[in-house]
Amino acid sequence: MLLIFDLDNTLYPTHEQVIQCREAAVKAMMKRGLPGTYEEIRKELNKVIKEKGSNYNQHFDLTVKRMTNLSRREQLAIITAGVTKYNTTKQELMKPYSETTRVLKKLKKKHNTCILTKGKEKKQWDKINRLGLYPYFKNNVWIVSDEESKETAIKKILKKFKTTNALLIGDRPDSDIKAANKTGIKSAQLMKGPYKNIKGPEPDYKINNLKELLKLLKSADD
Amino acid sequence: MLLIFDLDNTLYPTHEQVIQCREAAVKAMMKRGLPGTYEEIRKELNKVIKEKGSNYNQHFDLTVKRMTNLSRREQLAIITAGVTKYNTTKQELMKPYSETTRVLKKLKKKHNTCILTKGKEKKQWDKINRLGLYPYFKNNVWIVSDEESKETAIKKILKKFKTTNALLIGDRPDSDIKAANKTGIKSAQLMKGPYKNIKGPEPDYKINNLKELLKLLKSADD
Numbered sequence: 351m352l353l354i355f356d357l358d359n360t361l362y363p364t365h366e367q368v369i370q371c372r373e374a375a376v377k378a379m380m381k382r383g384l385p386g387t388y389e390e391i392r393k394e395l396n397k398v399i400k401e402k403g404s405n406y407n408q409h410f411d412l413t414v415k416r417m418t419n420l421s422r423r424e425q426l427a428i429i430t431a432g433v434t435k436y437n438t439t440k441q442e443l444m445k446p447y448s449e450t451t452r453v454l455k456k457l458k459k460k461h462n463t464c465i466l467t468k469g470k471e472k473k474q475w476d477k478i479n480r481l482g483l484y485p486y487f488k489n490n491v492w493i494v495s496d497e498e499s500k501e502t503a504i505k506k507i508l509k510k511f512k513t514t515n516a517l518l519i520g521d522r523p524d525s526d527i528k529a530a531n532k533t534g535i536k537s538a539q540l541m542k543g544p545y546k547n548i549k550g551p552e553p554d555y556k557i558n559n560l561k562e563l564l565k566l567l568k569s570a571d572d
Numbered sequence: 573m574l575l576i577f578d579l580d581n582t583l584y585p586t587h588e589q590v591i592q593c594r595e596a597a598v599k600a601m602m603k604r605g606l607p608g609t610y611e612e613i614r615k616e617l618n619k620v621i622k623e624k625g626s627n628y629n630q631h632f633d634l635t636v637k638r639m640t641n642l643s644r645r646e647q648l649a650i651i652t653a654g655v656t657k658y659n660t661t662k663q664e665l666m667k668p669y670s671e672t673t674r675v676l677k678k679l680k681k682k683h684n685t686c687i688l689t690k691g692k693e694k695k696q697w698d699k700i701n702r703l704g705l706y707p708y709f710k711n712n713v714w715i716v717s718d719e720e721s722k723e724t725a726i727k728k729i730l731k732k733f734k735t736t737n738a739l740l741i742g743d744r745p746d747s748d749i750k751a752a753n754k755t756g757i758k759s760a761q762l763m764k765g766p767y768k769n770i771k772g773p774e775p776d777y778k779i780n781n782l783k784e785l786l787k788l789l790k791s792a793d794d
Contacts, residue, residue, distance in 0.1 A: 382706075423711065423713075424711055426693055426694070426697055427697065427706075427710075427711055427713065429694075430694055430697035430698055430700075430701055431701060431706075433694065433698065434697075434698050434701035434702055435701075437663075437698075438663060438702070441659075441660060441663055471648055472648070472651075472652055472655065475648055475649065475652035475656075476652055476655065476656050476659075478652075479652055479653060479656035479657075480656055480660070484604075484649075484653075488649075489645065489646055489649055491645070491649065
């Protein structure tokens, strides 16, 4: 069977790691003189993220500009304290779910595995590299931009592997499950991360962690 | 006395660290399938760096494009292997010279200290943060672009500190020492890094490491 994995919140806890990085960054900016309480700064930062989208690369810059009347030189000392802390924290935290690599290792013996993820190409690849996931996917990594749907990519993947017998594993009903349903392949929704309670297209299977995939695929074999 | 420190190759071994990061990155790209010997790839990379300047952010991208006829998807797997390795190596290596913080701690008791460096603002600040140098300089960080001279900044710094009694410590005759000579302040050239054998304007003092500053300033006191 061909297994198509989503990356964020499916192979590693993206959402939790981002939250921890932002927390550490805000504290670093406060320590360097950004006025306001933690809650006030988080509120303003969240507003900026909502306005500009998560791939905008000046969240801290704009937050600090809006919250202070400091000179540009003083602002930069604060902004970069946040950016540096965000990046060093990211490097420390960047790990897959504890079961991810063990499960992938087992699956790889019987199945083809690929990644289908949304985001910026270099950013997504950087995550795959840091997470140590390259050996399980090699060049079978498909990245679509935030504006594209995953459907077209699924069709290309099925064509490349010359099969229609595929299972997509992802966390987002509005993206992963929807695309699987539309292209007629099976889908398993991982009930983790920020989308676990969002209503949307129904998956064929619901799993609480990746280990459950092993059982699922074993019973499909029988 | 007011002490004006250059950053790169003066407070930490920039040149050596960059070389090590590039080495690690090239090896990571080879491991991921970039064809060519280590020497061939380094030669092409060096050509790109010379052509585009050191602050261009697509050195690996262009090197891989020039060396392969692979599809963009395959190129990205290789390019990002280099970028990720470069960045993780940078985070591991980023440390001041072994004597830097001890010397700064001692100097700070008697003197005002500031940084005057060339480069991109956020990139230079990121280095200061990662090196742990912020406590010794606080908001006394002056960053000029690669195209600007350091002279104008020195004049502003002297005005801010209301003094002309200043010593600039740097490694580059064509930038640090030249600017000090032109503005009439003293200069000490650190004889380390890639500029140590380059002829240029003469400094007032030559030092082999930052510890020698302590002696120098002590004898200036006497």
